[in-house]
Amino acid sequence: MGLAKTEMFTDEQNQISLFAKVFGHPARVAILQHLFKIESCVCGDLVNEIGLAQPTISQHLKELKHLGLIKGNVEGTSVCYCVHAENWKAMKSVMNEFLNQDLEEKSNCC
Amino acid sequence: MGLAKTEMFTDEQNQISLFAKVFGHPARVAILQHLFKIESCVCGDLVNEIGLAQPTISQHLKELKHLGLIKGNVEGTSVCYCVHAENWKAMKSVMNEFLNQDLEEKSNCC
DNA sequence: AATATTAATCGTAATATTGCAATGAAATAA
């Protein structure tokens, strides 16, 4: 079979894995880093910056947008993409709660 | 084609995406949460806790171990898995650096 | 030794992801 049924897991587990999955490809990491670095909208030059074809970049942007992590503004013939600040913050809090779980020293058996 | 060539991206981007990918499945998130919650080694009862077959859980554990996030100790016929504290901490710092990037307000165009 | 228990591995089917050429849609420029 393919993927596990989401009913098997908690909403939180599904949400974490959805966020993580979108970060699970270096092209999407690169896109996001670039959007952050430029501190502004970035239009079609993502295709030039990252060495992938335009449809491929477009597809990765679509996934990021679908999750709400970025938003796109049409400006003439080009489209301006930005990090969606509030949604990024919300994602961060979900991921941080997961990543910052602490191990209790008392019962570290391995 | 399949996956992008890692040469196209920075080591950091590849590392982030590798960590994220392993969190990109709810079963692995559930396994890790369980390992944290129990605050100790967990052996075969992961199979009972999570509703997946034993080979499937074993495969997920293998991926987590391969990335170094958990370690396994053989104890008789059973195996005890724990979060690898130092490696988890190292992973956290890589992921936090990525997640905690800040947007500059000055040029938020969208 | 024979049996039971636990977990890893193998093989394979089902599904998802990735990448891109080709094409289409929408706005602009000539």
Added chain:
DNA sequence: TTATTTCATTGCAATATTACGATTAATATT
């Protein structure tokens, strides 16, 4: 209108992932 530019969409082919039955390996128990 007729290019031109920019990006989205479609339609594949290649590859990766997921899940599990069957089997194997290793230890424990009888």
